[in-house]
Amino acid sequence: MPIENIPEIYIKDKEKRPDLFVYDFKMTNDVVKSKVNLGMNMFSFLQVGKKQVHFAGTAVAVNKEQSLLLKKGNWLWTELLDTEAIYYCKLFFFSETKLKEFLEKHTRNVAIVKDEIPFFIIRNDAYITSYLNSLSTISDAPAVFMENLLSVKFEELMLYLLQKYGRKFELYLYSLIASETSPFKKIIENKIHSNLKLEEIAFLCNMSLSTFKRQFIKEYNESPGKWLQNKRLQNAKNLLEQGKLKPSDIYLDFGYNNLSNFSIAFKNKFGFNPSEISS
Known part of the structure:
Protein backbone atom coordinates (compact mmCIF):
# COMPACT_ATOMS: atom_id res chain seq x y z
CA MET A 1 0.00 0.00 0.00
CA ILE A 177 7.18 20.84 19.80
CA ALA A 178 9.08 18.49 22.13
CA SER A 179 12.08 16.95 20.38
CA GLU A 180 11.99 13.64 22.24
CA THR A 181 10.84 10.67 20.16
CA SER A 182 9.21 7.46 21.32
CA PRO A 183 11.77 4.69 22.01
CA PHE A 184 11.60 1.65 19.76
CA LYS A 185 10.73 -0.73 22.60
CA LYS A 186 7.92 1.50 23.84
CA ILE A 187 6.26 1.37 20.41
CA ILE A 188 6.58 -2.41 20.18
CA GLU A 189 5.24 -3.13 23.64
CA ASN A 190 2.26 -0.85 23.12
CA LYS A 191 1.35 -2.86 20.03
CA ILE A 192 1.28 -6.30 21.70
CA HIS A 193 -2.48 -6.05 22.13
CA SER A 194 -3.17 -4.95 18.55
CA ASN A 195 -3.69 -7.18 15.52
CA LEU A 196 -1.44 -5.02 13.32
CA LYS A 197 0.83 -6.76 10.83
CA LEU A 198 4.61 -6.50 11.20
CA GLU A 199 4.78 -4.25 8.14
CA GLU A 200 2.28 -1.87 9.75
CA ILE A 201 4.19 -1.76 13.06
CA ALA A 202 7.42 -1.12 11.10
CA PHE A 203 5.73 1.80 9.36
CA LEU A 204 4.68 3.29 12.70
CA CYS A 205 8.34 3.00 13.77
CA ASN A 206 9.26 4.90 10.58
CA MET A 207 11.32 1.95 9.32
CA SER A 208 11.35 -0.40 6.37
CA LEU A 209 10.35 -3.96 7.25
CA SER A 210 13.93 -5.26 6.86
CA THR A 211 15.37 -2.47 9.06
CA PHE A 212 12.64 -3.07 11.61
CA LYS A 213 13.43 -6.80 11.79
CA ARG A 214 17.16 -6.11 12.27
CA GLN A 215 16.48 -3.58 15.02
CA PHE A 216 14.00 -5.92 16.69
CA ILE A 217 16.45 -8.84 16.85
CA LYS A 218 19.09 -6.45 18.22
CA GLU A 219 16.72 -5.32 21.00
CA TYR A 220 15.00 -8.64 21.84
CA ASN A 221 17.34 -11.41 20.56
CA GLU A 222 14.34 -13.01 18.84
CA SER A 223 12.46 -12.58 15.58
CA PRO A 224 9.55 -10.11 15.83
CA GLY A 225 7.01 -12.62 14.50
CA LYS A 226 7.87 -15.23 17.14
CA TRP A 227 8.14 -12.68 19.97
CA LEU A 228 4.79 -11.02 19.18
CA GLN A 229 3.06 -14.39 18.76
CA ASN A 230 4.26 -15.57 22.19
CA LYS A 231 3.27 -12.31 23.88
CA ARG A 232 -0.16 -12.26 22.26
CA LEU A 233 -0.84 -15.93 23.09
CA GLN A 234 0.11 -15.28 26.71
CA ASN A 235 -2.24 -12.30 26.80
CA ALA A 236 -4.98 -14.41 25.20
CA LYS A 237 -4.48 -17.09 27.88
CA ASN A 238 -4.70 -14.47 30.64
CA LEU A 239 -7.91 -13.13 29.14
CA LEU A 240 -9.53 -16.55 28.83
CA GLU A 241 -8.60 -17.40 32.42
CA GLN A 242 -10.81 -14.53 33.58
CA GLY A 243 -13.76 -16.66 32.42
CA LYS A 244 -15.72 -13.89 30.71
CA LEU A 245 -14.83 -14.61 27.07
CA LYS A 246 -14.57 -17.64 24.79
CA PRO A 247 -11.82 -18.34 22.22
CA SER A 248 -14.30 -17.48 19.45
CA ASP A 249 -14.70 -13.99 20.99
CA ILE A 250 -11.03 -13.06 20.95
CA TYR A 251 -9.06 -14.80 18.18
CA LEU A 252 -9.44 -11.87 15.73
CA ASP A 253 -8.19 -9.41 18.34
CA PHE A 254 -4.92 -11.35 18.58
CA GLY A 255 -4.17 -11.38 14.86
CA TYR A 256 -5.64 -14.73 13.78
CA ASN A 257 -7.92 -14.98 10.75
CA ASN A 258 -9.82 -17.99 12.05
CA LEU A 259 -10.44 -19.89 15.28
CA SER A 260 -8.70 -23.04 14.03
CA ASN A 261 -5.32 -21.32 13.49
CA PHE A 262 -5.60 -19.65 16.90
CA SER A 263 -6.36 -22.98 18.60
CA ILE A 264 -3.42 -24.74 16.91
CA ALA A 265 -0.94 -21.99 17.86
CA PHE A 266 -2.33 -21.90 21.41
CA LYS A 267 -1.99 -25.67 21.86
CA ASN A 268 1.54 -25.67 20.41
CA LYS A 269 2.58 -23.12 23.04
CA PHE A 270 0.69 -24.31 26.13
CA GLY A 271 -0.01 -27.99 25.43
CA PHE A 272 -3.80 -27.73 25.61
CA ASN A 273 -6.64 -26.17 23.63
CA PRO A 274 -7.91 -22.69 24.53
CA SER A 275 -11.47 -24.12 24.83
CA GLU A 276 -10.30 -26.20 27.80
CA ILE A 277 -9.82 -23.01 29.85
CA SER A 278 -13.27 -21.58 29.35
CA SER A 279 -15.12 -24.91 29.49
Missing part, protein backbone atom coordinates in the same frame (compact mmCIF):
# COMPACT_ATOMS: atom_id res chain seq x y z
CA PRO A 2 1.52 3.37 -1.00
CA ILE A 3 2.29 6.01 1.62
CA GLU A 4 0.27 9.22 1.35
CA ASN A 5 2.19 12.39 2.15
CA ILE A 6 -0.29 14.79 3.73
CA PRO A 7 -0.88 17.73 3.33
CA GLU A 8 1.51 17.77 0.32
CA ILE A 9 -0.89 15.85 -1.91
CA TYR A 10 -3.60 18.48 -1.26
CA ILE A 11 -1.46 21.57 -1.92
CA LYS A 12 -1.58 22.90 -5.48
CA ASP A 13 1.61 25.01 -5.28
CA LYS A 14 4.25 22.36 -4.61
CA GLU A 15 7.01 24.96 -4.26
CA LYS A 16 5.62 26.43 -1.04
CA ARG A 17 4.05 24.82 2.01
CA PRO A 18 1.81 27.34 3.80
CA ASP A 19 1.96 27.76 7.58
CA LEU A 20 -1.82 27.30 7.74
CA PHE A 21 -3.90 25.23 5.35
CA VAL A 22 -7.53 24.04 5.30
CA TYR A 23 -8.75 21.12 3.20
CA ASP A 24 -12.20 19.52 2.85
CA PHE A 25 -11.70 15.76 2.62
CA LYS A 26 -14.54 13.66 1.20
CA MET A 27 -14.81 10.04 0.08
CA THR A 28 -17.49 7.50 -0.76
CA ASN A 29 -15.64 4.27 0.11
CA ASP A 30 -14.24 2.82 3.34
CA VAL A 31 -10.46 3.01 3.71
CA VAL A 32 -8.78 0.63 6.16
CA LYS A 33 -5.31 1.23 7.63
CA SER A 34 -4.02 3.55 4.93
CA LYS A 35 -0.42 4.64 5.55
CA VAL A 36 -0.15 8.37 6.11
CA ASN A 37 2.97 10.45 6.57
CA LEU A 38 1.58 13.56 8.25
CA GLY A 39 4.00 16.41 7.56
CA MET A 40 2.23 19.00 9.74
CA ASN A 41 0.24 18.90 12.97
CA MET A 42 -3.43 18.77 12.06
CA PHE A 43 -6.98 19.24 13.34
CA SER A 44 -9.38 16.65 11.95
CA PHE A 45 -12.96 17.86 12.33
CA LEU A 46 -15.06 14.81 11.49
CA GLN A 47 -18.44 15.81 10.03
CA VAL A 48 -19.84 12.52 8.71
CA GLY A 49 -18.49 9.00 9.28
CA LYS A 50 -16.14 7.24 11.72
CA LYS A 51 -12.36 7.40 12.08
CA GLN A 52 -9.71 5.25 13.78
CA VAL A 53 -6.02 6.13 13.86
CA HIS A 54 -2.89 4.29 15.03
CA PHE A 55 0.24 6.19 16.04
CA ALA A 56 3.53 4.79 17.35
CA GLY A 57 2.37 3.74 20.79
CA THR A 58 -1.39 4.06 20.75
CA ALA A 59 -4.68 4.12 18.83
CA VAL A 60 -7.91 6.10 19.06
CA ALA A 61 -11.36 5.90 17.44
CA VAL A 62 -13.80 8.79 17.08
CA ASN A 63 -17.16 9.55 15.50
CA LYS A 64 -18.76 12.81 14.38
CA GLU A 65 -19.37 13.80 18.01
CA GLN A 66 -15.61 14.28 18.41
CA SER A 67 -12.69 15.87 16.61
CA LEU A 68 -8.97 15.16 16.83
CA LEU A 69 -5.79 17.17 16.99
CA LEU A 70 -3.03 14.92 15.60
CA LYS A 71 0.72 15.15 15.97
CA LYS A 72 2.75 15.05 12.76
CA GLY A 73 4.40 11.73 11.96
CA ASN A 74 3.51 8.29 10.60
CA TRP A 75 -0.08 7.16 11.12
CA LEU A 76 -2.35 4.33 10.02
CA TRP A 77 -5.79 5.78 9.24
CA THR A 78 -9.06 3.87 9.01
CA GLU A 79 -11.94 5.99 7.72
CA LEU A 80 -15.40 4.44 7.54
CA LEU A 81 -18.73 5.52 6.17
CA ASP A 82 -21.51 5.56 8.75
CA THR A 83 -25.20 5.66 7.80
CA GLU A 84 -24.51 8.23 5.07
CA ALA A 85 -23.06 7.37 1.65
CA ILE A 86 -20.17 9.79 2.14
CA TYR A 87 -17.31 10.40 4.57
CA TYR A 88 -16.46 14.03 5.20
CA CYS A 89 -14.02 15.84 7.45
CA LYS A 90 -12.46 19.28 7.46
CA LEU A 91 -8.70 19.25 7.97
CA PHE A 92 -6.82 22.26 9.39
CA PHE A 93 -3.02 22.00 9.18
CA PHE A 94 -0.64 24.29 11.07
CA SER A 95 3.15 24.67 11.20
CA GLU A 96 5.35 24.55 14.28
CA THR A 97 6.18 28.21 13.59
CA LYS A 98 2.53 29.20 14.09
CA LEU A 99 2.25 26.99 17.16
CA LYS A 100 5.35 28.50 18.77
CA GLU A 101 4.08 32.01 18.03
CA PHE A 102 0.80 31.18 19.77
CA LEU A 103 2.48 29.64 22.82
CA GLU A 104 4.84 32.59 23.23
CA LYS A 105 1.94 35.02 23.02
CA HIS A 106 -0.65 33.27 25.18
CA THR A 107 1.11 31.02 27.71
CA ARG A 108 3.32 32.16 30.56
CA ASN A 109 5.64 29.27 31.23
CA VAL A 110 7.51 26.91 28.98
CA ALA A 111 6.23 23.47 29.88
CA ILE A 112 8.63 20.54 29.90
CA VAL A 113 6.82 17.51 28.50
CA LYS A 114 8.58 14.16 28.82
CA ASP A 115 5.98 11.94 27.18
CA GLU A 116 4.91 12.42 23.60
CA ILE A 117 1.13 12.65 23.32
CA PRO A 118 0.13 11.86 19.73
CA PHE A 119 -3.48 13.02 19.80
CA PHE A 120 -5.96 15.20 21.69
CA ILE A 121 -9.70 14.45 21.56
CA ILE A 122 -11.99 17.47 21.23
CA ARG A 123 -15.65 17.16 22.11
CA ASN A 124 -17.69 18.84 19.39
CA ASP A 125 -20.03 21.55 20.68
CA ALA A 126 -21.99 24.56 19.42
CA TYR A 127 -18.81 26.63 19.16
CA ILE A 128 -17.02 24.02 17.03
CA THR A 129 -20.04 23.82 14.70
CA SER A 130 -20.16 27.59 14.34
CA TYR A 131 -16.38 27.73 13.87
CA LEU A 132 -16.43 25.19 11.04
CA ASN A 133 -19.21 27.12 9.32
CA SER A 134 -17.06 30.25 9.52
CA LEU A 135 -14.10 28.38 7.99
CA SER A 136 -16.31 27.33 5.08
CA THR A 137 -17.51 30.91 4.64
CA ILE A 138 -13.99 32.32 4.23
CA SER A 139 -12.84 29.55 1.88
CA ASP A 140 -13.77 31.70 -1.14
CA ALA A 141 -11.78 34.71 0.07
CA PRO A 142 -9.05 36.02 -2.28
CA ALA A 143 -5.62 34.49 -1.66
CA VAL A 144 -4.21 37.84 -0.59
CA PHE A 145 -6.62 37.87 2.39
CA MET A 146 -6.70 34.15 3.11
CA GLU A 147 -3.36 33.96 4.91
CA ASN A 148 -4.32 36.69 7.40
CA LEU A 149 -7.85 35.35 7.84
CA LEU A 150 -6.60 31.85 8.61
CA SER A 151 -4.07 33.27 11.05
CA VAL A 152 -6.89 34.97 12.97
CA LYS A 153 -9.08 31.84 12.81
CA PHE A 154 -6.23 29.64 14.06
CA GLU A 155 -5.61 31.90 17.04
CA GLU A 156 -9.35 32.03 17.79
CA LEU A 157 -9.65 28.22 17.80
CA MET A 158 -6.55 27.71 19.96
CA LEU A 159 -7.71 30.29 22.50
CA TYR A 160 -11.12 28.64 22.73
CA LEU A 161 -9.60 25.17 23.30
CA LEU A 162 -7.15 26.59 25.83
CA GLN A 163 -10.08 28.12 27.71
CA LYS A 164 -12.14 24.90 27.43
CA TYR A 165 -9.49 22.33 28.38
CA GLY A 166 -7.02 24.44 30.35
CA ARG A 167 -3.64 23.07 31.42
CA LYS A 168 -4.27 19.66 29.81
CA PHE A 169 -4.49 21.25 26.36
CA GLU A 170 -1.55 23.56 27.03
CA LEU A 171 0.67 20.59 27.92
CA TYR A 172 -0.48 18.81 24.77
CA LEU A 173 0.54 21.81 22.64
CA TYR A 174 3.99 21.82 24.22
CA SER A 175 4.31 18.10 23.53
CA LEU A 176 3.93 18.88 19.81
Whole structure:
Protein backbone atom coordinates (compact mmCIF):
# COMPACT_ATOMS: atom_id res chain seq x y z
CA MET A 1 0.00 0.00 0.00
CA PRO A 2 1.52 3.37 -1.00
CA ILE A 3 2.29 6.01 1.62
CA GLU A 4 0.27 9.22 1.35
CA ASN A 5 2.19 12.39 2.15
CA ILE A 6 -0.29 14.79 3.73
CA PRO A 7 -0.88 17.73 3.33
CA GLU A 8 1.51 17.77 0.32
CA ILE A 9 -0.89 15.85 -1.91
CA TYR A 10 -3.60 18.48 -1.26
CA ILE A 11 -1.46 21.57 -1.92
CA LYS A 12 -1.58 22.90 -5.48
CA ASP A 13 1.61 25.01 -5.28
CA LYS A 14 4.25 22.36 -4.61
CA GLU A 15 7.01 24.96 -4.26
CA LYS A 16 5.62 26.43 -1.04
CA ARG A 17 4.05 24.82 2.01
CA PRO A 18 1.81 27.34 3.80
CA ASP A 19 1.96 27.76 7.58
CA LEU A 20 -1.82 27.30 7.74
CA PHE A 21 -3.90 25.23 5.35
CA VAL A 22 -7.53 24.04 5.30
CA TYR A 23 -8.75 21.12 3.20
CA ASP A 24 -12.20 19.52 2.85
CA PHE A 25 -11.70 15.76 2.62
CA LYS A 26 -14.54 13.66 1.20
CA MET A 27 -14.81 10.04 0.08
CA THR A 28 -17.49 7.50 -0.76
CA ASN A 29 -15.64 4.27 0.11
CA ASP A 30 -14.24 2.82 3.34
CA VAL A 31 -10.46 3.01 3.71
CA VAL A 32 -8.78 0.63 6.16
CA LYS A 33 -5.31 1.23 7.63
CA SER A 34 -4.02 3.55 4.93
CA LYS A 35 -0.42 4.64 5.55
CA VAL A 36 -0.15 8.37 6.11
CA ASN A 37 2.97 10.45 6.57
CA LEU A 38 1.58 13.56 8.25
CA GLY A 39 4.00 16.41 7.56
CA MET A 40 2.23 19.00 9.74
CA ASN A 41 0.24 18.90 12.97
CA MET A 42 -3.43 18.77 12.06
CA PHE A 43 -6.98 19.24 13.34
CA SER A 44 -9.38 16.65 11.95
CA PHE A 45 -12.96 17.86 12.33
CA LEU A 46 -15.06 14.81 11.49
CA GLN A 47 -18.44 15.81 10.03
CA VAL A 48 -19.84 12.52 8.71
CA GLY A 49 -18.49 9.00 9.28
CA LYS A 50 -16.14 7.24 11.72
CA LYS A 51 -12.36 7.40 12.08
CA GLN A 52 -9.71 5.25 13.78
CA VAL A 53 -6.02 6.13 13.86
CA HIS A 54 -2.89 4.29 15.03
CA PHE A 55 0.24 6.19 16.04
CA ALA A 56 3.53 4.79 17.35
CA GLY A 57 2.37 3.74 20.79
CA THR A 58 -1.39 4.06 20.75
CA ALA A 59 -4.68 4.12 18.83
CA VAL A 60 -7.91 6.10 19.06
CA ALA A 61 -11.36 5.90 17.44
CA VAL A 62 -13.80 8.79 17.08
CA ASN A 63 -17.16 9.55 15.50
CA LYS A 64 -18.76 12.81 14.38
CA GLU A 65 -19.37 13.80 18.01
CA GLN A 66 -15.61 14.28 18.41
CA SER A 67 -12.69 15.87 16.61
CA LEU A 68 -8.97 15.16 16.83
CA LEU A 69 -5.79 17.17 16.99
CA LEU A 70 -3.03 14.92 15.60
CA LYS A 71 0.72 15.15 15.97
CA LYS A 72 2.75 15.05 12.76
CA GLY A 73 4.40 11.73 11.96
CA ASN A 74 3.51 8.29 10.60
CA TRP A 75 -0.08 7.16 11.12
CA LEU A 76 -2.35 4.33 10.02
CA TRP A 77 -5.79 5.78 9.24
CA THR A 78 -9.06 3.87 9.01
CA GLU A 79 -11.94 5.99 7.72
CA LEU A 80 -15.40 4.44 7.54
CA LEU A 81 -18.73 5.52 6.17
CA ASP A 82 -21.51 5.56 8.75
CA THR A 83 -25.20 5.66 7.80
CA GLU A 84 -24.51 8.23 5.07
CA ALA A 85 -23.06 7.37 1.65
CA ILE A 86 -20.17 9.79 2.14
CA TYR A 87 -17.31 10.40 4.57
CA TYR A 88 -16.46 14.03 5.20
CA CYS A 89 -14.02 15.84 7.45
CA LYS A 90 -12.46 19.28 7.46
CA LEU A 91 -8.70 19.25 7.97
CA PHE A 92 -6.82 22.26 9.39
CA PHE A 93 -3.02 22.00 9.18
CA PHE A 94 -0.64 24.29 11.07
CA SER A 95 3.15 24.67 11.20
CA GLU A 96 5.35 24.55 14.28
CA THR A 97 6.18 28.21 13.59
CA LYS A 98 2.53 29.20 14.09
CA LEU A 99 2.25 26.99 17.16
CA LYS A 100 5.35 28.50 18.77
CA GLU A 101 4.08 32.01 18.03
CA PHE A 102 0.80 31.18 19.77
CA LEU A 103 2.48 29.64 22.82
CA GLU A 104 4.84 32.59 23.23
CA LYS A 105 1.94 35.02 23.02
CA HIS A 106 -0.65 33.27 25.18
CA THR A 107 1.11 31.02 27.71
CA ARG A 108 3.32 32.16 30.56
CA ASN A 109 5.64 29.27 31.23
CA VAL A 110 7.51 26.91 28.98
CA ALA A 111 6.23 23.47 29.88
CA ILE A 112 8.63 20.54 29.90
CA VAL A 113 6.82 17.51 28.50
CA LYS A 114 8.58 14.16 28.82
CA ASP A 115 5.98 11.94 27.18
CA GLU A 116 4.91 12.42 23.60
CA ILE A 117 1.13 12.65 23.32
CA PRO A 118 0.13 11.86 19.73
CA PHE A 119 -3.48 13.02 19.80
CA PHE A 120 -5.96 15.20 21.69
CA ILE A 121 -9.70 14.45 21.56
CA ILE A 122 -11.99 17.47 21.23
CA ARG A 123 -15.65 17.16 22.11
CA ASN A 124 -17.69 18.84 19.39
CA ASP A 125 -20.03 21.55 20.68
CA ALA A 126 -21.99 24.56 19.42
CA TYR A 127 -18.81 26.63 19.16
CA ILE A 128 -17.02 24.02 17.03
CA THR A 129 -20.04 23.82 14.70
CA SER A 130 -20.16 27.59 14.34
CA TYR A 131 -16.38 27.73 13.87
CA LEU A 132 -16.43 25.19 11.04
CA ASN A 133 -19.21 27.12 9.32
CA SER A 134 -17.06 30.25 9.52
CA LEU A 135 -14.10 28.38 7.99
CA SER A 136 -16.31 27.33 5.08
CA THR A 137 -17.51 30.91 4.64
CA ILE A 138 -13.99 32.32 4.23
CA SER A 139 -12.84 29.55 1.88
CA ASP A 140 -13.77 31.70 -1.14
CA ALA A 141 -11.78 34.71 0.07
CA PRO A 142 -9.05 36.02 -2.28
CA ALA A 143 -5.62 34.49 -1.66
CA VAL A 144 -4.21 37.84 -0.59
CA PHE A 145 -6.62 37.87 2.39
CA MET A 146 -6.70 34.15 3.11
CA GLU A 147 -3.36 33.96 4.91
CA ASN A 148 -4.32 36.69 7.40
CA LEU A 149 -7.85 35.35 7.84
CA LEU A 150 -6.60 31.85 8.61
CA SER A 151 -4.07 33.27 11.05
CA VAL A 152 -6.89 34.97 12.97
CA LYS A 153 -9.08 31.84 12.81
CA PHE A 154 -6.23 29.64 14.06
CA GLU A 155 -5.61 31.90 17.04
CA GLU A 156 -9.35 32.03 17.79
CA LEU A 157 -9.65 28.22 17.80
CA MET A 158 -6.55 27.71 19.96
CA LEU A 159 -7.71 30.29 22.50
CA TYR A 160 -11.12 28.64 22.73
CA LEU A 161 -9.60 25.17 23.30
CA LEU A 162 -7.15 26.59 25.83
CA GLN A 163 -10.08 28.12 27.71
CA LYS A 164 -12.14 24.90 27.43
CA TYR A 165 -9.49 22.33 28.38
CA GLY A 166 -7.02 24.44 30.35
CA ARG A 167 -3.64 23.07 31.42
CA LYS A 168 -4.27 19.66 29.81
CA PHE A 169 -4.49 21.25 26.36
CA GLU A 170 -1.55 23.56 27.03
CA LEU A 171 0.67 20.59 27.92
CA TYR A 172 -0.48 18.81 24.77
CA LEU A 173 0.54 21.81 22.64
CA TYR A 174 3.99 21.82 24.22
CA SER A 175 4.31 18.10 23.53
CA LEU A 176 3.93 18.88 19.81
CA ILE A 177 7.18 20.84 19.80
CA ALA A 178 9.08 18.49 22.13
CA SER A 179 12.08 16.95 20.38
CA GLU A 180 11.99 13.64 22.24
CA THR A 181 10.84 10.67 20.16
CA SER A 182 9.21 7.46 21.32
CA PRO A 183 11.77 4.69 22.01
CA PHE A 184 11.60 1.65 19.76
CA LYS A 185 10.73 -0.73 22.60
CA LYS A 186 7.92 1.50 23.84
CA ILE A 187 6.26 1.37 20.41
CA ILE A 188 6.58 -2.41 20.18
CA GLU A 189 5.24 -3.13 23.64
CA ASN A 190 2.26 -0.85 23.12
CA LYS A 191 1.35 -2.86 20.03
CA ILE A 192 1.28 -6.30 21.70
CA HIS A 193 -2.48 -6.05 22.13
CA SER A 194 -3.17 -4.95 18.55
CA ASN A 195 -3.69 -7.18 15.52
CA LEU A 196 -1.44 -5.02 13.32
CA LYS A 197 0.83 -6.76 10.83
CA LEU A 198 4.61 -6.50 11.20
CA GLU A 199 4.78 -4.25 8.14
CA GLU A 200 2.28 -1.87 9.75
CA ILE A 201 4.19 -1.76 13.06
CA ALA A 202 7.42 -1.12 11.10
CA PHE A 203 5.73 1.80 9.36
CA LEU A 204 4.68 3.29 12.70
CA CYS A 205 8.34 3.00 13.77
CA ASN A 206 9.26 4.90 10.58
CA MET A 207 11.32 1.95 9.32
CA SER A 208 11.35 -0.40 6.37
CA LEU A 209 10.35 -3.96 7.25
CA SER A 210 13.93 -5.26 6.86
CA THR A 211 15.37 -2.47 9.06
CA PHE A 212 12.64 -3.07 11.61
CA LYS A 213 13.43 -6.80 11.79
CA ARG A 214 17.16 -6.11 12.27
CA GLN A 215 16.48 -3.58 15.02
CA PHE A 216 14.00 -5.92 16.69
CA ILE A 217 16.45 -8.84 16.85
CA LYS A 218 19.09 -6.45 18.22
CA GLU A 219 16.72 -5.32 21.00
CA TYR A 220 15.00 -8.64 21.84
CA ASN A 221 17.34 -11.41 20.56
CA GLU A 222 14.34 -13.01 18.84
CA SER A 223 12.46 -12.58 15.58
CA PRO A 224 9.55 -10.11 15.83
CA GLY A 225 7.01 -12.62 14.50
CA LYS A 226 7.87 -15.23 17.14
CA TRP A 227 8.14 -12.68 19.97
CA LEU A 228 4.79 -11.02 19.18
CA GLN A 229 3.06 -14.39 18.76
CA ASN A 230 4.26 -15.57 22.19
CA LYS A 231 3.27 -12.31 23.88
CA ARG A 232 -0.16 -12.26 22.26
CA LEU A 233 -0.84 -15.93 23.09
CA GLN A 234 0.11 -15.28 26.71
CA ASN A 235 -2.24 -12.30 26.80
CA ALA A 236 -4.98 -14.41 25.20
CA LYS A 237 -4.48 -17.09 27.88
CA ASN A 238 -4.70 -14.47 30.64
CA LEU A 239 -7.91 -13.13 29.14
CA LEU A 240 -9.53 -16.55 28.83
CA GLU A 241 -8.60 -17.40 32.42
CA GLN A 242 -10.81 -14.53 33.58
CA GLY A 243 -13.76 -16.66 32.42
CA LYS A 244 -15.72 -13.89 30.71
CA LEU A 245 -14.83 -14.61 27.07
CA LYS A 246 -14.57 -17.64 24.79
CA PRO A 247 -11.82 -18.34 22.22
CA SER A 248 -14.30 -17.48 19.45
CA ASP A 249 -14.70 -13.99 20.99
CA ILE A 250 -11.03 -13.06 20.95
CA TYR A 251 -9.06 -14.80 18.18
CA LEU A 252 -9.44 -11.87 15.73
CA ASP A 253 -8.19 -9.41 18.34
CA PHE A 254 -4.92 -11.35 18.58
CA GLY A 255 -4.17 -11.38 14.86
CA TYR A 256 -5.64 -14.73 13.78
CA ASN A 257 -7.92 -14.98 10.75
CA ASN A 258 -9.82 -17.99 12.05
CA LEU A 259 -10.44 -19.89 15.28
CA SER A 260 -8.70 -23.04 14.03
CA ASN A 261 -5.32 -21.32 13.49
CA PHE A 262 -5.60 -19.65 16.90
CA SER A 263 -6.36 -22.98 18.60
CA ILE A 264 -3.42 -24.74 16.91
CA ALA A 265 -0.94 -21.99 17.86
CA PHE A 266 -2.33 -21.90 21.41
CA LYS A 267 -1.99 -25.67 21.86
CA ASN A 268 1.54 -25.67 20.41
CA LYS A 269 2.58 -23.12 23.04
CA PHE A 270 0.69 -24.31 26.13
CA GLY A 271 -0.01 -27.99 25.43
CA PHE A 272 -3.80 -27.73 25.61
CA ASN A 273 -6.64 -26.17 23.63
CA PRO A 274 -7.91 -22.69 24.53
CA SER A 275 -11.47 -24.12 24.83
CA GLU A 276 -10.30 -26.20 27.80
CA ILE A 277 -9.82 -23.01 29.85
CA SER A 278 -13.27 -21.58 29.35
CA SER A 279 -15.12 -24.91 29.49
